[in-house]
Ligand SMILES: CC/C=C\C/C=C\C/C=C\C/C=C/C=C/C(=O)SCCNC(=O)CCNC(=O)[C@H](O)C(C)(C)COP(=O)(O)OP(=O)(O)OC[C@H]1O[C@@H](n2cnc3c(N)ncnc32)[C@H](O)[C@@H]1OP(=O)(O)O
């Protein structure tokens with residue numbers, strides 16, 4: 179499997195799970211209790227982990243397996259082992275030293291150690307430096323004392339912590355030699371490997387129901403002076419020596435590496451959810467007919483309403499554009515990580531800035547798009563069996579976890595304004611920010627020219643960044659830094675999003691220009707790109723007038739152009755979503771099956787309601803008749 183790309187891994191595993199004795203048969207989980215749902219999803223997650231093991235996948239491929247296309251089928255209510263796979267294992271691989279890796283990894287891969295990534299606390303998630311769990315080193319016993327000072331410092335949220343994991347990588351404030359040293363990772367056993375009972379000094383449990391993803395098994399965790407051996411601090415980056423002396427990491431934020439990786443993975447994966455939602459809405463929009471009959475005597479297919487085309491088609495284009503740019507980000511991450519392992523951290527700041535902004539842009543765009551697609555399916559889109567609510571719940575969680583989106587965009591903005599002001603190391607060759615130090619691209623705007631649109635998107639990004647950088651600089655002369663920063667927050671976020679949009683469209687422009695296998699494919703990619711660009715302009719018309727060099731007349735022309743493009747794309751809608759190659763069983767939607775047999779499926783799913791088991795449910799007598807008396 180080692181040389182397969184993500185899509186090949188997804189297809190391979192997709193067919194494996196659909197034929198797997200323990201995974202191929204699914205149950206409707208809507209009517210299960212919380213505990214039953216957890217058991218069902220956990221046993222499927224475990225079967226999936228065994229399958230991964232049988233396939234001999236390495237850690238890099240394990241994260242590819244987290245493709246929502248596959249995991250949404252295997253664990254429809256959230257994977258209680260997701261954080262084990264996506265964060266715990268990669269943290270050990272990248273932050274444990276070689277001795278530690280050889281000490282733990284065997285037990286991780288044979289399933290004896292199941293872990294989570296315990297960083298967030300009740301009172302601190304965003305502000306990582308503010309975490310209050312302490313790890314105080316005692317040279318006499320050569321142990322760390324892990325302690326939760328009060329309930330507000332309880333770890334709260336880690337996935338799988340509730341009742342699944344027996345170990346955690348705990349992010350805690352290190353104290354050694356009497357000095358605070360900042361946040362560091364510790365490998366901590368929290369439950370007995372045999373009995374699964376919490377170990378002495380540990381309080382652990384599950385946090386309760388959420389908007390969705392209810393079997394992620396998010397948990398809480400408190401330490402009452404728990405002793406952890408010195409060898410359990412992950413020591414690839416920083417070290418605490420036996421005498422308590424401290425060796426700094428090569429990069430101040432080296433211990434944040436897992437977050438960077440997971441942001442990249444989330445950006446990639448959320449596009450999977452959008453592809454599924456777009457396929458469902460496209461198929462339903464063809465099947466559904468409603469309205470005054472036309473000349474042929476038939477009611478119109480809803481996709482032939484211009485408004486419906488606007489609700490559905492731009493999001494199909496977005497699937498293609500965002501898939502390409504997030505795949506490029508993944509490749510870039512792989513490259514930078516290997517440089518960092520070799521000791522060169524020069525590319526890390528920009529990788530961090532790009533990962534923050536793409537994770538935010540993609541999860542925001544995808545959750546808004548999935549909600550629009552749900553609305554495009556009318557009442558039936560509100561039903562759980564359409565799968566659209568779960569897809570939305572999944573995508574919108576991505577806007578919060580692994581760094582709340584506003585906060586991440588502000589990280590990107592911090593990097594951008596430093597670049598614009600020349601106060602950061604100059605960008606490396608191939609950097610995504612060189613445009614800030616060059617004159618603006620003055621390619622005149624012309625409807626119908628993707629290159630002209632890309633240039634305009636670039637002018638918006640450049641204008642947004644330079645304007646807010648100047649405002650910030652001016653405010654810094656008259657007020658404290660924190661006030662000046664706060665004064666510009668809204669514009670900083672807008673600048674980071676504009677930069678992200680420019681990154682995305684430049685990457686796709688390159689994909690289109692490099693595509694050489696067929697003229698027809700090239701033309702289709704051009705059409706998708708044109709739709710994406712025209713839609714991007716229509717969503718931010720003010721910006722394109724203010725910074726992009728467009729006139730009000732260009733804006734009017736773009737509105738008409740977008741609608742014409744949608745009409746042009748409409749006949750290709752089904753092939754374009756079929757091309758995502760999603761088998762019906764993985765889509766798992768009453769509205770989105772390939773044969774379009776929507777109404778029969780809807781009736782079939784209604785038959786599963788426990789309220790339909792008896793003609794008159796017992797509850798009628800118990801609740802309603804009694805209340806009449
Ligand atoms: C394949 C998987 C796909 C999908 C997922 C599948 C399933 C999903 C199931 C479950 C997923 C759930 C998991 C969720 C897990 C979590 O949520 S874990 C917790 C995540 N928490 C966060 O992300 C917290 C966000 N906050 C932060 O990251 C930081 O606090 C901060 C906002 C970045 C600020 O940090 P700090 O206060 O320490 O920073 P400053 O001291 O202000 O320094 C800033 C300078 O540091 C640079 N910096 C910051 N971070 C990094 C980094 N990671 N790498 C490199 N550099 C970094 C920053 O650029 C500043 O640099 P400067 O300008 O030069 O000073």
Ligand SMILES: Cc1cc2nc3c(=O)[nH]c(=O)nc-3n(C[C@H](O)[C@H](O)[C@H](O)COP(=O)(O)OP(=O)(O)OC[C@H]3O[C@@H](n4cnc5c(N)ncnc54)[C@H](O)[C@@H]3O)c2cc1C
Pocket residue numbers: 261295296297298301302303304305334335336337391394396575578579580581582584585588667
């Ligand atoms: C489903 C799910 C799974 C999770 N899994 C894990 C896990 O496995 N491990 C783990 O450790 N954590 C996990 N988390 C926690 C998650 O990482 C945090 O919730 C997330 O980082 C947001 O932090 P917060 O809750 O502190 O939000 P807050 O920071 O409190 O956000 C609230 C509001 O404050 C604003 N805000 C905060 N700071 C600033 C600022 N500096 N500037 C401007 N605005 C600001 C935000 O923009 C937001 O609007 C999970 C969360 C969820 C929802």
